[in-house]
Amino acid sequence: xxxxxxxxxxxxxxxxxxxxxxxxxxxxxxxxxxxxxxxxxxxxxxxxxxxxxxxxxxxxxxxxxxxxxxxxxxxxxxxxxxxxxxxxxxxxxxxxxxxxxxxxxxxxxxxxxxxxxxxxxxxxxxxxxxxxxxxxxxxxxxxxxxxxxxxxxxxxxxxxxxxxxxxxxxxxxxxxxxxxxxxxxxxxxxxxxxxxxxxxxxxxxxxxxxxxxxxxxxxxxxxxxxxxxxxxxxxxxxxxxxxxxxxxxxxxxxxxxxxxxxxxxxxxxxxxxxxx
Ligand code: SF4
Numbered sequence: 001x002x003x004x005x006x007x008x009x010x011x012x013x014x015x016x017x018x019x020x021x022x023x024x025x026x027x028x029x030x031x032x033x034x035x036x037x038x039x040x041x042x043x044x045x046x047x048x049x050x051x052x053x054x055x056x057x058x059x060x061x062x063x064x065x066x067x068x069x070x071x072x073x074x075x076x077x078x079x080x081x082x083x084x085x086x087x088x089x090x091x092x093x094x095x096x097x098x099x100x101x102x103x104x105x106x107x108x109x110x111x112x113x114x115x116x117x118x119x120x121x122x123x124x125x126x127x128x129x130x131x132x133x134x135x136x137x138x139x140x141x142x143x144x145x146x147x148x149x150x151x152x153x154x155x156x157x158x159x160x161x162x163x164x165x166x167x168x169x170x171x172x173x174x175x176x177x178x179x180x181x182x183x184x185x186x187x188x189x190x191x192x193x194x195x196x197x198x199x200x201x202x203x204x205x206x207x208x209x210x211x212x213x214x215x216x217x218x219x220x221x222x223x224x225x226x227x228x229x230x231x232x233x234x235x236x237x238x239x240x241x242x243x244x245x246x247x248x249x250x251x252x253x254x255x256x257x258x259x260x261x262x263x264x265x266x267x268x269x270x271x272x273x274x275x276x
């Protein structure tokens with residue numbers, strides 16, 4: 001179940017586990033959303049284009065998802081068995097080079113696997129800030145490292161103490177931004193060393209054009225602001241001026257922890273949330 005297909009990870013001997021990115025439909029007709037907290041990231045998601053959409057690759061990722069949906073305990077058992085192999089002792093596993101922790105149960109299954117295999121190092125990028133606050137942060141396994149990646153609907157819940165990754169338009173932009181370090185040398189740098197990690201945009205022309213010179217965190221703040229303006233307009237046109245003013249409060253940025261909650265679904269078989 002664990003592979004070394006991603007060339008950027010393979011050169012460093014990193015194994016990976018993948019789900020299909022964001023929303024789609026399984027061959028049996030069930031719809032899914034493996035990234036319930038995805039926000040602006042879905043507009044520039046490298047895992048929604050290119051080799052990730054090749055039929056064989058997408059089918060393999062969907063099979064992985066199906067295993068976790070149909071028999072989560074059985075899948076966790078198989079994964080623990082696989083990780084007892086000698087090749088995983090001292091190895092690193094990236095959980096998800098596409099997809100995310102789509103539910104509490106799925107995250108907790110991973111936590112049980114990680115605790116049962118202490119000689120393997122696990123790491124992940126995630127936008128599931130609320131799930132991690134609840135299930136991981138109070139008692140994290142010593143062999144798990146994570147970084148919150150910007151571009152999700154809960155970005156405003158991050159605090160200056162969190163390790164955070166942002167997608168920059170290019171390497172030069174990262175190099176000239178104080179306090180941010182590139183993870184280009186090795187993906188594992190994202191979970192060690194300095195806590196602000198810049199990821200240069202993938203070389204996919206139409207996604208680069210969509211991102212322009214903005215960082216992904218900025219794209220998310222723009223999307224949040226546009227949503228608040230639309231909500232305020234709706235409330236104002238309904239005659240509820242006071243609520244409109246309240247709902248147009250600025251979203252807290254990374255350096256000013258906020259308290260808004262968008263109430264994301266955490267069910268992988270729930271279709272992608274519609275953005276108002
Ligand atoms: S969370 Fe990751 S995999 Fe999911 S849509 Fe966003 S960038 Fe893509």
